[in-house]
Amino acid sequence: MSSKKEINEDLVNERRKCNFNIQEVTHIIDGGVENTLQRKKIEDVALNGGASLDDVPEECMNLRERYENALRKSCVYANILRNELLEITGIENFGTPVIRRTGDAFFKDISPFMLHLGMFVPTIMGQCTAEQQGIWLPKALDMQIIGAYAQTELGHGTFIRGLETTATYDPKTKEFILYSPTITSYKWWAGGLGRTANHCIVVAQLYTQGKCHGVHPFIVQIRDLDTHMPLPGIKVGEIGPRMGFNTADNGFLGFNHFRIPRMNMMMKNAQVLEDGTYVKVARHGKLTYGTMVFVRVTLVNEASFNLSKAVTIAVRYSAVRRQSELRPGSAEPQILDYPTQQHKLFICIATAHAFQLTANWLWHTFTVVQAEMRKGNIDTLPELHALSSCLKAVSTSDAAACIEQCRFACGGHGYMMSSNLPYLYSFVAATRTYEGDYTVLLLQTARYLVKAWEQAEAKKIVTPTVAYLNRCFDTNEKVAWTNSPEGIIKSFQAIAAGKISLCVKNIRQRIKTGMDYEDAWLMTTVQLVSAAEAHCRSMILDTYWNEMQRLTKTSSDNVKMVLYQLTTLYLVYWALEKSGDLLRYTSITEGDIDLLQKEYEDLLVKIRPNAVGLVDAFDLRDEILRSTLGSYDGRVYERLMEEVQKNPLNKVPVDPSFQKYLKPFMKSKI
Numbered sequence: 034m035s036s037k038k039e040i041n042e043d044l045v046n047e048r049r050k051c052n053f054n055i056q057e058v059t060h061i062i063d064g065g066v067e068n069t070l071q072r073k074k075i076e077d078v079a080l081n082g083g084a085s086l087d088d089v090p091e092e093c094m095n096l097r098e099r100y101e102n103a104l105r106k107s108c109v110y111a112n113i114l115r116n117e118l119l120e121i122t123g124i125e126n127f128g129t130p131v132i133r134r135t136g137d138a139f140f141k142d143i144s145p146f147m148l149h150l151g152m153f154v155p156t157i158m159g160q161c162t163a164e165q166q167g168i169w170l171p172k173a174l175d176m177q178i179i180g181a182y183a184q185t186e187l188g189h190g191t192f193i194r195g196l197e198t199t200a201t202y203d204p205k206t207k208e209f210i211l212y213s214p215t216i217t218s219y220k221w222w223a224g225g226l227g228r229t230a231n232h233c234i235v236v237a238q239l240y241t242q243g244k245c246h247g248v249h250p251f252i253v254q255i256r257d258l259d260t261h262m263p264l265p266g267i268k269v270g271e272i273g274p275r276m277g278f279n280t281a282d283n284g285f286l287g288f289n290h291f292r293i294p295r296m297n298m299m300m301k302n303a304q305v306l307e308d309g310t311y312v313k314v315a316r317h318g319k320l321t322y323g324t325m326v327f328v329r330v331t332l333v334n335e336a337s338f339n340l341s342k343a344v345t346i347a348v349r350y351s352a353v354r355r356q357s358e359l360r361p362g363s364a365e366p367q368i369l370d371y372p373t374q375q376h377k378l379f380i381c382i383a384t385a386h387a388f389q390l391t392a393n394w395l396w397h398t399f400t401v402v403q404a405e406m407r408k409g410n411i412d413t414l415p416e417l418h419a420l421s422s423c424l425k426a427v428s429t430s431d432a433a434a435c436i437e438q439c440r441f442a443c444g445g446h447g448y449m450m451s452s453n454l455p456y457l458y459s460f461v462a463a464t465r466t467y468e469g470d471y472t473v474l475l476l477q478t479a480r481y482l483v484k485a486w487e488q489a490e491a492k493k494i495v496t497p498t499v500a501y502l503n504r505c506f507d508t509n510e511k512v513a514w515t516n517s518p519e520g521i522i523k524s525f526q527a528i529a530a531g532k533i534s535l536c537v538k539n540i541r542q543r544i545k546t547g548m549d550y551e552d553a554w555l556m557t558t559v560q561l562v563s564a565a566e567a568h569c570r571s572m573i574l575d576t577y578w579n580e581m582q583r584l585t586k587t588s589s590d591n592v593k594m595v596l597y598q599l600t601t602l603y604l605v606y607w608a609l610e611k612s613g614d615l616l617r618y619t620s621i622t623e624g625d626i627d628l629l630q631k632e633y634e635d636l637l638v639k640i641r642p643n644a645v646g647l648v649d650a651f652d653l654r655d656e657i658l659r660s661t662l663g664s665y666d667g668r669v670y671e672r673l674m675e676e677v678q679k680n681p682l683n684k685v686p687v688d689p690s691f692q693k694y695l696k697p698f699m700k701s702k703i
């Protein structure tokens with residue numbers, strides 16, 4: 034066993050073996066040297082300014098203590114955020130992922146302020162007029178008011194048009210009356226709403242002059258700013274323990290004819306005039322869903338970041354952990370030496386890279402579309418919606434599966450909360466559901482793909498991300514298989530095109546048999562989800578490959594080599610995973626699949642010596658990783674033992690419940 038200050042010997046050896054410049058890869062992941070420097074500066078300020086780590090692990094506290102502790106730390110962190118961090122980034126970048134990530138040094142679970150920063154403030158920015166922003170934004174950024182985003186109800190989350198909360202305009206008092214007519218209309222799930230927020234954004238059906246105009250966002254004060262008491266007409270509370278997010282303070286909310294001023298309707302996209310006249314301002318009906326698009330875009334980044342944490346933990350642990358013997362009497366190997374372990378983990382490193390580069394590309398696309406919309410051009414919004422929907426769905430789903438795989442890779446110790454893997458899993462598992470469930474979002478993309486297919490069929494120009502449909506439409510036969518990165522990408526596009534084509538064919542056939550379009554669509558939805566997933570995978574493969582080529586143009590040879598190996602591993606992995614689809618839509622043979630398998634296994638061997646270097650390149654500080662298994666020094670067993678000492682159950686040698694229950698129970702049989 035190593036002494037306190039030492040780094041585990043196996044990790045030292047691993048780092049010695051690494052043949053590439055780790056910093057160079059860190060710069061690529063960060064998007065350039067400047068970004069790395071900026072990130073480090075932000076981390077230094079955020080963490081050295083008083084990262085309040087807990088004496089007692091969060092998971093050992095009861096519900097109330099956990100909430101209070103999370104709120105205490107949120108206030109410490111928010112002070113650093115508003116007094117120091119925003120000085121560095123500029124207030125307009127308050128939501129930058131680099132800032133968000135420093136929060137993880139404070140919270141193993143989630144801060145009750147997360148939704149204030151992640152959705153309340155962005156909705157004010159995106160849905161309010163300049164005048165309204167002038168009223169609420171400074172207070173919200175300064176956290177003089179604290180908000181939540183209350184859209185989902187007990188009865189409806191997915192189907193926003195089915196929300197039941199009403200906001201009825203009363204021209205006599207120039208107010209809206211908020212009302213929850215049924216149990217199912219109670220707002221449910223909003224983070225920060227249960228105990229913390231004094232304001233929230235409420236999405237409600239707007240009624241004026243006797244007519245319903247559909248769902249619109251309103252800003253509503255729900256608690257007294259001084260006493261924090263719920264205002265008369267407001268029923269608010271916490272929804273109860275959940276799989277994760279236990280310190281996120283998710284809440285419920287009901288309204289009993291609660292009045293708010295007319296100006297509390299967020300009026301950038303639609304307005305109600307004093308006399309009650311409804312005026313539509315936006316040229317696209319779904320601009321009120323803007324905050325969701327923004328969050329879906331940021332969630333791809335979240336998927337990558339959380340996966341990079343999980344795989345850093347699992348790879349370092351696998352270098353330290355020794356188990357079994359290969360030959361009788363031989364030394365126990367590091368578990369990282371087992372190809373099956375490499376198979377579990379290296380794809381996770383590659384996936385984190387693939388999602389990071391895709392997230393950067395998606396963020397860029399988002400900012401371009403936003404700029405176009407500011408000029409009044411909304412033509413690119415449907416493509417952004419289709420893109421952000423499928424990328425959010427697939428990245429969160431894959432990241433959750435990969436994080437669970439990292440936990441499997443850590444055996445029993447991975448099941449400990451102190452490994453941080455259960456927290457990471459429950460956080461990312463939720464991202465598959467919230468902000469639009471996986472299936473539902475893929476069906477949104479499928480809607481777009483079917484339309485794009487029909488355009489390709491009519492020889493009309495399709496948008497760039499589906500341009501491959503034109504090519505595939507013309508060939509109309511199996512794509513010739515070539516085993517190269519470009520060949521694999523082209524084959525995935527052929528799979529996507531083939532699946533979309535089949536969906537269109539099946540919908541049409543079903544209509545011919547007498548079904549209406551809605552039923553024909555419904556009966557085809559299993560295939561439509563699969564087609565949208567295939568489209569998404571082809572985009573991720575394409576983006577990862579092309580972006581990595583671009584970003585490594587000036588890199589040193591060994592960095593080029595290891596990143597090439599990792600990118601190829603990702604492409605080959607997915608080709609093998611989808612070999613059934615390849616057999617159906619390309620000319621690939623069983624022999625070609627055998628070759629791919631061999632290539633995959635060779636890549637595991639090549640990547641093995643650089644595995645620890647690759648996770649070190651994520652450059653995740655121990656304070657942010659918060660794992661007994663994943664620290665830079667690899668002192669796994671010492672940390673597990675130290676954690677045991679912090680457990681309140683171990684504070685006394687005999688638990689008081691022995692006298693109370695166990696002893697009487699044991700004696701009672703006699």
Ligand SMILES: CCCCCCCC/C=C\CCCCCCCCCCC/C=C/C(=O)SCCNC(=O)CCNC(=O)[C@H](O)C(C)(C)COP(=O)(O)OP(=O)(O)OC[C@H]1O[C@@H](n2cnc3c(N)ncnc32)[C@H](O)[C@@H]1OP(=O)(O)O
Binds near residue numbers: 110132133151467470
């Ligand atoms: C101090 C300590 C703090 C610590 C933190 C540190 C610092 C933090 C700093 C910054 C923070 C950064 C945080 C990042 C992480 C954020 C975490 C946030 C946590 C979030 C928690 C969860 C929140 C929620 O879940 S909110 C609720 C979300 N709800 C949903 O997503 C509902 C899903 N449903 C829908 O979106 C829709 O109902 C639908 C799309 C499924 C269907 O809608 P519908 O109206 O029925 O439409 P439909 O008829 O099907 O289609 C009509 C046409 O409209 C098109 N369309 C649909 N949606 C959109 C859209 N969004 N945009 C554009 N177009 C759209 C659709 O395609 C149709 O078009 P067509 O042409 O007719 O085919």
Ligand SMILES: Cc1cc2nc3c(=O)[nH]c(=O)nc-3n(C[C@H](O)[C@H](O)[C@H](O)COP(=O)(O)OP(=O)(O)OC[C@H]3O[C@@H](n4cnc5c(N)ncnc54)[C@H](O)[C@@H]3O)c2cc1C
Binds near residue numbers: 224468470
């Ligand atoms: C941790 C967490 C935090 C959250 N935070 C917030 C918040 O801050 N604010 C807020 O407003 N909401 C929040 N939510 C709610 C979240 O947005 C919803 O749970 C989510 O949008 C899914 O909606 P639902 O729960 O109604 O699921 P449902 O729509 O009931 O889905 C149940 C199942 O039905 C399927 N299904 C539903 N509709 C269709 C369809 N049309 N076609 C095919 N299948 C379908 C889904 O795929 C799913 O498998 C949060 C949720 C969680 C878990």
